[in-house]
Amino acid sequence: MKRAFDIIISFFGLVFLTPVIIIIAILVKFKLGTPILFKQQRPGLNGTPFNLYKFRSMSNKKDSKGILLTDIQRLTSFGKWLRKFSLDELPQLINVLKGDLSLVGPRPLLMEYLPLYNNEQAKRHLVKPGITGWAQVNGRNAITWEEKFELDVWYVNHQTFLLDMKILGLTLIKVVKSEGIDQDEQNTMIPFKGTTKQNGKSLSQ
Numbered sequence: 782m783k784r785a786f787d788i789i790i791s792f793f794g795l796v797f798l799t800p801v802i803i804i805i806a807i808l809v810k811f812k813l814g815t816p817i818l819f820k821q822q823r824p825g826l827n828g829t830p831f832n833l834y835k836f837r838s839m840s841n842k843k844d845s846k847g848i849l850l851t852d853i854q855r856l857t858s859f860g861k862w863l864r865k866f867s868l869d870e871l872p873q874l875i876n877v878l879k880g881d882l883s884l885v886g887p888r889p890l891l892m893e894y895l896p897l898y899n900n901e902q903a904k905r906h907l908v909k910p911g912i913t914g915w916a917q918v919n920g921r922n923a924i925t926w927e928e929k930f931e932l933d934v935w936y937v938n939h940q941t942f943l944l945d946m947k948i949l950g951l952t953l954i955k956v957v958k959s960e961g962i963d964q965d966e967q968n969t970m971i972p973f974k975g976t977t978k979q980n981g982k983s984l985s986q
Contacts, residue, residue: 782942787884791877802871805836805863812859813837818872823889826909831881833889834872838863867956873912885945886911887933890973897975898930905933908940915944918951926973 795802809817816837823833838860842850849855863869876882882889889910898905916924916932924932936944 783883783945784880786942786945787877790884791874795874795878798871798874801868805868805871808859809836813840813857819869822892823910824892824895824906825881825889826906828895828906830892831876833881834875836863836869836872838869870912877912881909883909883911885913885940885948887914887936888917894973897973899976901934902927902930902976904937905930908937913948913952915948918948918955927976 806817819835819837819839820832821835822830825831838857839852839855840857840860842855844850860869873882877884886909887905895903914933915936916929919932920928
């Protein structure tokens with residue numbers, strides 16, 4: 782049922798949103814140049830890599846030595862607007878249609894994080910990653926990496942169709958309120974460097 786639902790929603794979503802997608806593509810081309818799409822390898826089900834698609838939201842500005850500036854320096858006002866309303870995420874419906882992503886699941890992070898997870902945290906990869914997830918509607922970047930992973934694993938252990946509907950509904954509310962539910966964690970949080978324990982508490986290094 783989950784896969785059938787993903788296919789139906791992503792297909793009709795792409796069809797219905799085609800005019801919006803075309804307009805955004807033109808704006809990205811005009812304001813940021815090419816390539817229009819940002820493509821990055823991310824871990825999918827069981828950590829298998831796939832190419833995640835997004836509309837570009839950052840420029841290619843470089844310093845005097847030809848090195849790309851930081852993400853914050855390259856994030857334009859137009860890019861912030863795209864992220865504010867999660868419009869940069871629309872190409873991920875293609876990932877859902879292809880089967881790389883589900884509509885709901887733990888957000889796919891960076892490939893370099895894979896060897897940093899402990900055994901419990903690694904369980905987040907036992908299901909397909911999603912465009913939105915339980916952690917995203919329960920704090921997102923206001924919580925620690927450990928808390929985020931705990932929510933991801935909780936979803937893995939308790940996923941149901943009704944829970945997915947609840948998450949999608951909460952996500953829609955947050956997007957309408959412009960809370961930026963689906964911005965990439967690595968661009969808004971300190972990079973994850975593994976978990977250590979201190980005084981019985983888990984802490985990010």
